Amino acid sequence: xxxxxxxxxxxxxxxxxxxxxxxxxxxxxxxxxxxxxxxxxxxxxxxxxxxxxxxxxxxxxxxxxxxxxxxxxxxxxxxxxxxxxxxxxxxxxxxxxxxxxxxxxxxxxxxxxxxxxxxxxxxxxxxxxxxxxxxxxxxxxxxxxxxxxxxxxxxxxxxxxxxxxxxxxxxxxxxxxxxxxxxxxxxxxxxxxxxxxxxxxxxxxxxxxxxxxxxxxxxxxxxxxxxxxxxxxxxxxxxxxxxxxxxxxxxxxxxxxxxxxxxxxxxxxxxxxxxxxxxxxxxxxxxxxxxxxxxxxxxxxxxxxxxxxxxxxxxxxxxxxxxxxxxxxxxxxxxxxxxxxxxxxxxxxxxxxxxxxxxxxxxxxxxxxxxxxxxxxxxxxxxxxxxxxxxxxxxxxxxxxxxxxxxxxxxxxxxxxxxxxxxxxxxxxxxxxxxxxxxxxxxxxxxxxxxxxxxxxxxxxxxxxxxxxxxxxxxxxxxxxxxxxxxxxxxxxxxxxxxxxxxxxxxxxxxxxxxxxxxxxxxxxxxxxxxx
Amino acid sequence: xxxxxxxxxxxxxxxxxxxxxxxxxxxxxxxxxxxxxxxxxxxxxxxxxxxxxxxxxxxxxxxxxxxxxxxxxxxxxxxxxxxxxxxxxxxxxxxxxxxxxxxxxxxxxxxxxxxxxxxxxxxxxxxxxxxxxxxxxxxxxxxxxxxxxxxxxxxxxxxxxxxxxxxxxxxxxxxxxxxxxxxxxxxxxxxxxxxxxxxxxxxxxxxxxxxxxxxxxxxxxxxxxxxxxxxxxxxxxxxxxxxxxxxxxx
Numbered sequence: 001x002x003x004x005x006x007x008x009x010x011x012x013x014x015x016x017x018x019x020x021x022x023x024x025x026x027x028x029x030x031x032x033x034x035x036x037x038x039x040x041x042x043x044x045x046x047x048x049x050x051x052x053x054x055x056x057x058x059x060x061x062x063x064x065x066x067x068x069x070x071x072x073x074x075x076x077x078x079x080x081x082x083x084x085x086x087x088x089x090x091x092x093x094x095x096x097x098x099x100x101x102x103x104x105x106x107x108x109x110x111x112x113x114x115x116x117x118x119x120x121x122x123x124x125x126x127x128x129x130x131x132x133x134x135x136x137x138x139x140x141x142x143x144x145x146x147x148x149x150x151x152x153x154x155x156x157x158x159x160x161x162x163x164x165x166x167x168x169x170x171x172x173x174x175x176x177x178x179x180x181x182x183x184x185x186x187x188x189x190x191x192x193x194x195x196x197x198x199x200x201x202x203x204x205x206x207x208x209x210x211x212x213x214x215x216x217x218x219x220x221x222x223x224x225x226x227x228x229x230x231x232x233x234x235x236x237x238x239x240x241x242x243x244x245x246x247x248x249x250x251x252x253x254x255x256x257x258x259x260x261x262x263x264x265x266x267x268x269x270x271x272x273x274x275x276x277x278x279x280x281x282x283x284x285x286x287x288x289x290x291x292x293x294x295x296x297x298x299x300x301x302x303x304x305x306x307x308x309x310x311x312x313x314x315x316x317x318x319x320x321x322x323x324x325x326x327x328x329x330x331x332x333x334x335x336x337x338x339x340x341x342x343x344x345x346x347x348x349x350x351x352x353x354x355x356x357x358x359x360x361x362x363x364x365x366x367x368x369x370x371x372x373x374x375x376x377x378x379x380x381x382x383x384x385x386x387x388x389x390x391x392x393x394x395x396x397x398x399x400x401x402x403x404x405x406x407x408x409x410x411x412x413x414x415x416x417x418x419x420x421x422x423x424x425x426x427x428x429x430x431x432x433x434x435x436x437x438x439x440x441x442x443x444x445x446x447x448x449x450x451x452x453x454x455x456x457x458x459x460x461x462x463x464x465x466x467x468x469x470x471x472x473x474x475x476x477x478x479x480x481x482x483x484x485x486x487x488x489x490x491x492x493x494x495x496x497x498x499x500x501x502x503x504x505x506x507x508x509x510x511x512x513x514x515x516x517x518x519x520x521x522x523x524x525x526x527x528x529x530x531x532x
Numbered sequence: 533x534x535x536x537x538x539x540x541x542x543x544x545x546x547x548x549x550x551x552x553x554x555x556x557x558x559x560x561x562x563x564x565x566x567x568x569x570x571x572x573x574x575x576x577x578x579x580x581x582x583x584x585x586x587x588x589x590x591x592x593x594x595x596x597x598x599x600x601x602x603x604x605x606x607x608x609x610x611x612x613x614x615x616x617x618x619x620x621x622x623x624x625x626x627x628x629x630x631x632x633x634x635x636x637x638x639x640x641x642x643x644x645x646x647x648x649x650x651x652x653x654x655x656x657x658x659x660x661x662x663x664x665x666x667x668x669x670x671x672x673x674x675x676x677x678x679x680x681x682x683x684x685x686x687x688x689x690x691x692x693x694x695x696x697x698x699x700x701x702x703x704x705x706x707x708x709x710x711x712x713x714x715x716x717x718x719x720x721x722x723x724x725x726x727x728x729x730x731x732x733x734x735x736x737x738x739x740x741x742x743x744x745x746x747x748x749x750x751x752x753x754x755x756x757x758x759x760x761x762x763x764x765x766x767x768x769x770x771x772x773x774x775x776x777x778x779x780x781x782x
Contacts, residue, residue: 196620196660309632313621320620375618378673380582382633383606530583 003126007117008133053147060152068156070230072237079230080156081251085240086233087149088247090216091142092178094209098139099182101201104190106131128279136179143175145213167254173268174250180271181246187278203322211329310384310392317371318364318396323455327364331356332404336411347483350422353408354429354479357401358471361433362440364400366463367455368393369444376529386525394437402430425482428505432474435512436467442519443467445528470512477508533558533684533715534579539588541574548574550739552588556732558683561706561716563730565723567768571739572719573613576688579717580610592684606634609682613689613719615673619662623654623672626661630676645679651701666693674702678709685709687718691725703729727760737768 067080077085117127154167190198242248246267252260318324334356335349372379372389379389409422443463485501518524539552549571556562566572577583579590581601590597592604617626631641649655652671661669670693677685685706691699706729710716720726726733727747734744743753747760755763765772 194660194663196662309629313618313625313629316625317618317620371618371620375616377577377582377610377612377614378616381580381605381610381612383602384633385602526584 003122004129004133007122007126007130011130011134048144053144053151056148057151057155060148061155064153064156067230067233072241073234075237075241076257077241077251077255079233080153081255082233082237082240084149084153084254085247085251086236087146088174088250089239089245090212091146092174092245092247094142094212095139095175095178096182096185097205098142098202098209099135099179100186100189101193101198101205102135102138103132103183103186104193105198105202106135125276125279128275132179132183132275132279136175142209142213170250170253170264173253173264174246177246177249177264177268177271180268180275183278184271184274200320200322204325207322207326207329210326211333308392310388311396314368314371314393314396318368321367321455323367324364327360328400328404331360331401332408335408339412339415347480349412350409350483351475351480353405354475355471357405357429358433358436358474359468361397361401361437362443362467362471364397365390365393365437365440366444368396369441370455372529373445380529385522386529387520387522390438390441390520390525393441394434397437397440398430398433401433402426405429405433421486422483424486424501425479425505428478428482428502428509431509432478432505432512435509435516436471436474438516438520439470439512440467442516442525442528445525446531474508474512478505481505481508533560533593534562534717535589535591536579537589539575539578539590540586541571541578541583542586547739549578549585549736552736552741554734554741556715556717558715559710559713560732561710561718561730563726563733564717564719564736565721565726565733565764566719566736570736572736573688575736576610576612576686576717576719580608580686581605607682608684608686609677609680610685611670611674611677611687611690613692615666615669615693617661617669617673620660622660623657623664626672627657627676627679630680634680636680641679644681645675648675648678648705651705652698667695667698670694671698678705681709682714684715685717687716689720690718691720691722723759723761723764733760735764735767743767 064080064083067083068078070079071077072079072082075082114127114131117130118124150171154164159167193201239245240248240251246264249260249264249267253264331353335353338352339349369390382389406423406426409420409426413420443466447463481504482501485497485499485504534554534556536552536554539549539554540547541549552571552575554562564572564575574583578585579592579597581597581604584598593607595604597604621629627645631638649657652675654668654671654675656664656668657672661672664672670690674690674694687706690702694702703725706716706718718726718730732744732746733750735742735750743750743755745753747763750760750763750767751757754767756766757763
């Protein structure tokens with residue numbers, strides 16, 4: 001236990017040191033920041049609790065109160081408990097989907113940290129438990145987003161104070177049970193899954209969870225506070241009360257039903273025993289499974305195509321990067337959710353679609369530059385100019401987001417039945433996306449080493465703020481001005497229409513290029529590569 | 533084949549390479565030695581077009597690297613000190629990418645590549661590079677360079693991570709390529725390799741080329757001892773007695 005506490009202590013130290021390092025190099029203009037790690041965690045926790053958990057818990061408690069009095073047909077549960085059961089089911093699903101690949105990648109597969117830990121005089125079970133603790137911390141964000149629902153329920157039924165510790169225990173048992181099930185599934189899955197697949201799946205699942213959380217927070221509160229909340233919930237009674245689901249055991253335990261208490265705690269204990277068994281036999285090594293092929297039998301297909309080997313290679317890397325899934329889906333899905341929910345009009349949707357596309361175009365391009373730095377100095381030895389390397393990435397990024405922008409217009413057209421004329425903005429948007437992608441590449445290359453350590457990290461801190469600000473300005477300069485210039489919504493004179501479209505987009509594009517041109521000379525880019 | 537004139541590289545106030553003058557001919561294996569941080573890798577980076585020199589000139593195959601950078605990069609082969617590649621590409625995809633980027637005769641390169649894979653036991657091309665060990669990456673890197681049979685080869689610590697058999701094969705291949713007219717510029721900390729393989733040796737220390745020539749010429753320029761290791765240590769200022777004293781004290 002002492003060893004585990006020491007390792008956890010250093011883990012926290014590393015996490016807080018890392019975030020302080022990043023901040024001190026970027027946002028805080030390289031000033032040394034001297035505040036203790038625990039204070040940082042306290043501030044984060046306080047901010048999250050005060051800004052998110054408390055207000056949403058109050059809102060949710062009101063919604064739960066409305067449902068408390070309504071009995072779910074054919075069950076011993078009220079509709080508010082059905083709601084809680086549904087949340088439990090969603091937490092379970094998300095944690096399982098996240099934890100399994102995460103355990104395979106971070107715990108079972110070999111990596112630098114586990115190799116080092118195995119060389120130290122530390123028990124195998126302690127190393128395993130440390131890694132499980134890390135996974136729990138990683139997925140705690142998903143759990144944290146559901147805290148308001150758990151607290152809201154407790155407030156709504158005016159839970160007695162002496163029942164609160166039992167309620168917390170139920171929640172803990174539920175989470176541990178899922179962790180145990182995930183570990184056992186992961187130990188089995190690791191036999192078939194390579195560490196690369198696990199890594200990719202890990203990021204994809206995390207992305208899906210974030211999208212899930214966004215969707216849930218945009219849809220469920222509205223449904224819950226609607227007058228027909230009970231009618232809507234009736235469709236999910238079967239799912240929320242299915243006797244084989246751990247989420248139902250949790251719900252039953254909260255209701256103090258003996259059979260569910262036995263099931264929840266009994267199977268939780270069993271799964272903890274399973275974790276202990278796994279931990280005492282813990283070893284890594286799934287990353288060295290090779291399908292040996294007879295030499296000479298491996299076909300080396302040519303990459304030559306319309307766009308050439310460089311673009312092909314970049315596309316392959318991009319599509320294999322788990323983070324890119326989120327970056328592709330979000331600019332498309334988010335504005336459309338708002339449009340479906342009726343929260344925004346077409347101008348708002350197009351502005352947001354433009355802004356997100358511009359922002360993510362820079363992120364993708366910067367991320368693609370990360371692959372070049374990952375392969376440095378090999379990438380620097382290729383007979384290619386640095387300009388070509390950066391422009392190929394900008395081409396890929398701008399093409400993808402132009403396509404997404406067109407799809408957004410088409411879907412918006414399908415819903416609101418007007419605005420096809422926005423298609424006229426596509427060429428301007430393509431050029432702006434291309435420029436933005438170049439900016440993203442250059443911004444990544446000029447980032448300090450410690451904040452450019454992975455695909456998405458270039459756009460954090462100062463770079464992220466600058467990119468968002470530029471993306472917002474260009475989006476307004478092209479998309480919004482075009483919208484008002486060509487749409488009939490404003491009764492503008494022809495002079496103002498021409499001024500807004502196409503003059504505003506052209507001026508925006510030229511102004512941005514003027515800002516960029518000195519940054520994309522071969523000499524400057526080469527210097528950036530050297531520094532990166 | 534390789535010429536430098538007053539080659540200098542400064543990083544802020546630090547002079548990494550100071551007025552380096554080299555002349556290496558076709559068919560020669562040149563060993564470039566020096567203690568850690570002496571300027572070996574910086575020199576290779578400048579010679580291969582990765583870094584711009586602060587001052588001085590480089591000419592490879594008679595062409596100035598500033599003016600003909602891409603042309604030279606296409607013609608030379610470089611095995612860097614760290615075999616870093618794109619982690620999310622499979623080995624075979626990386627090989628194909630290199631073939632296309634260098635625009636080599638695919639049939640000929642593939643034939644040569646298969647032969648190299650055979651001698652290096654490279655049978656993992658279907659796997660992602662991110663899952664390779666250092667030795668596996670090093671072998672793939674060496675194979676993708678040698679399959680092009682470049683006229684000038686730069687190798688920075690090429691045997692690090694290679695097993696004994698692969699290291700032996702690499703040494704034999706380099707000898708063969710040199711005999712066929714290729715120029716080979718290599719750095720190594722394994723002085724036995726340099727002693728056996730290299731026709732001439734250059735020793736760099738704190739950015740300065742302090743000695744250059746055959747073993748006899750190195751001895752004549754102040755190096756003491758029979759073997760290259762002794763000569764190297766005496767030229768770079770390492771005191772044998774002092775080292776013995778430290779070791780005994782440990």
